[in-house]
Amino acid sequence: MESAIGVLVSQFKKYAGSDGSPNTLSRDEFRRLVASELRNFVKNAADPTATDQLMSSLDKNNDGELNFLEFWQLIGHLASEHGGFSQ
Template identity: 70%
Template sequence: MESAINTLVCQFKTFAGKDGSATTLSKDEFKSLVVSQLPTLVKNASDPGVIDQLMSSLDQNNDGELTFMEFWQLIGSVASKHSGLC
């Protein structure tokens, strides 16, 4: 499990580091992460409305940026609906 956790942490950092703060995801960073990394788990991610809706549901402090824990909520809710190919 630890290597899987490491993958998620590193991917967050990779995308968060693209512009602005290196510890949060801007909307653009969030969109490029979701489109490229979660093509199966998040449908229609290219639709701006989908990203806006996801972002507003996660961005608890409404600063237009997603912290790691706010991002982690998305992964958890997506994962909980994902039966898993075990």
């Protein structure tokens, strides 16, 4: 599990560092991350409107960016669904 966490953190940093703050994902960074890394887990991952809606639902402080904890909510949700734990 430690290696999986390491991969998640490094991928977040890779995309977060492409423009703006290195600690948050902008809308464009989030779109690129989802389309490239989560295309089989996120429905309509290539659709900018769908990813914008997804990002808005995760952006709890409404600052237009996702910090790691906001992003982690998505990972937890996807892992639950993939593992058959969602209701």
